[in-house]
Amino acid sequence: MVTRVLHLILVALTLICDSGNCATFENVSIVLVSRSPEYLRTFFSVYVRSANSLAPYVNPQSFEVIVIVEENVPVLRKNSISNMSKIEEINIVASGLRRIEPGTFHDLPKLQQLNLSGNSLVEIENGVFTNLQVRSLSLQNNQIARLGDRAFNDMNLRFLFLNHNKISTWSSKWFAGNPLKSIQMADNLVQELPAYAFKYLRRFGDRIDVINLSNNKLQRIDGQAFNGLNHLGVVNFQNNLIEVLPSNVFRSGSEINTLDVTNNKISDLTASLACLTSVDSAVFENVTVSLTTELTKLYVYGRPPIDVVLIQSSNTLGETNAFPSSKKTQLVTCPTSFMSL
Ligand SMILES: *[C@@H]1O[C@H](CO)[C@@H](O)[C@H](O)[C@H]1NC(C)=O
Numbered sequence: 001m002v003t004r005v006l007h008l009i010l011v012a013l014t015l016i017c018d019s020g021n022c023a024t025f026e027n028v029s030i031v032l033v034s035r036s037p038e039y040l041r042t043f044f045s046v047y048v049r050s051a052n053s054l055a056p057y058v059n060p061q062s063f064e065v066i067v068i069v070e071e072n073v074p075v076l077r078k079n080s081i082s083n084m085s086k087i088e089e090i091n092i093v094a095s096g097l098r099r100i101e102p103g104t105f106h107d108l109p110k111l112q113q114l115n116l117s118g119n120s121l122v123e124i125e126n127g128v129f130t131n132l133q134v135r136s137l138s139l140q141n142n143q144i145a146r147l148g149d150r151a152f153n154d155m156n157l158r159f160l161f162l163n164h165n166k167i168s169t170w171s172s173k174w175f176a177g178n179p180l181k182s183i184q185m186a187d188n189l190v191q192e193l194p195a196y197a198f199k200y201l202r203r204f205g206d207r208i209d210v211i212n213l214s215n216n217k218l219q220r221i222d223g224q225a226f227n228g229l230n231h232l233g234v235v236n237f238q239n240n241l242i243e244v245l246p247s248n249v250f251r252s253g254s255e256i257n258t259l260d261v262t263n264n265k266i267s268d269l270t271a272s273l274a275c276l277t278s279v280d281s282a283v284f285e286n287v288t289v290s291l292t293t294e295l296t297k298l299y300v301y302g303r304p305p306i307d308v309v310l311i312q313s314s315n316t317l318g319e320t321n322a323f324p325s326s327k328k329t330q331l332v333t334c335p336t337s338f339m340s341l
Pocket residue numbers: 013017022026027
């Protein structure tokens with residue numbers, strides 16, 4: 001009962017605050033920490049009774065990291081996180097954040113990492129991150145269902161964490177102008193990976209180390225989804241609903257390290273894997289598969305077709321099984337016999 005009343009009070013306060021009557025930071029504890037290892041245990045804690053900007057609390061101190069955890073910050077308003085020239089990392093985590101107004105972040109010249117995980121964000125509007133240049137952005141464990149078509153444009157991002165949200169579509173435009181190395185989007189609702197899914201990455205054609213779409217609702221991977229990427233590290237499609245990986249889907253990649261399609265509905269991998277070989281010097285290692293069929297064949301350049309027995313549980317086709325013990329396996333051109341399979 002008491003909990004319920006407290007909860008109602010909190011909801012009421014939050015509603016009042018949403019309509020603009022509260023300051024952005026009310027009754028919020030902020031911890032400032034140093035990034036350098038030798039000062040790791042020094043910190044400064046400040047209680048903000050009511051303020052619309054963090055700068056006056058942060059700038060007089062000599063710390064580089066802002067930590068706000070399990071506080072109550074429902075809305076980040078325009079200019080509220082700005083004008084802090086020393087700050088390298090900002091964490092606003094598990095603090096009930098539901099909306100970020102465009103214009104919240106600016107004049108943060110040293111910021112490298114922004115972590116807004118564990119909040120209740122439902123939408124990332126265009127312009128929210130416009131003025132930011134960060135290596136790493138985490139929006140994990142929110143309720144994000146809508147992303148503006150330019151949500152992450154030109155942020156200079158290397159690492160993007162969107163795991164555990166409600167994203168159901170994929171747009172390559174979101175990533176425009178970023179040299180992304182890792183896109184973590186596990187535990188969402190994405191149904192389709194469209195053609196040229198990585199088209200707008202800055203340095204399109206380079207290597208991407210991790211694409212994690214495990215635990216989504218993927219049913220369709222376009223045959224041209226990966227076009228333009230030359231090197232793929234880990235591609236994780238675990239726990240989706242894929243029935244067919246199109247033949248040739250990896251043809252534009254000259255190298256893929258690990259493809260994980262465990263727990264999908266793929267009944268035959270032959271086409272997709274064999275045709276990876278249509279690119280010269282493609283490399284394919286450590287294929288993890290879990291299929292319902294009992295037998296499939298892999299064509300490996302310079303070797304007879306290999307029968308691979310696939311059982312229900314996940315099964316790593318490592319060097320012992322499908323690939324020769326030489327360091328890397330060169331796969332080239334689809335075998336003609338493949339067509340008649
Ligand atoms: C902050 O604390 C003051 C004093 O206890 C209270 O009046 C105010 O409603 C609180 N604001 C929020 C947003 O919790």
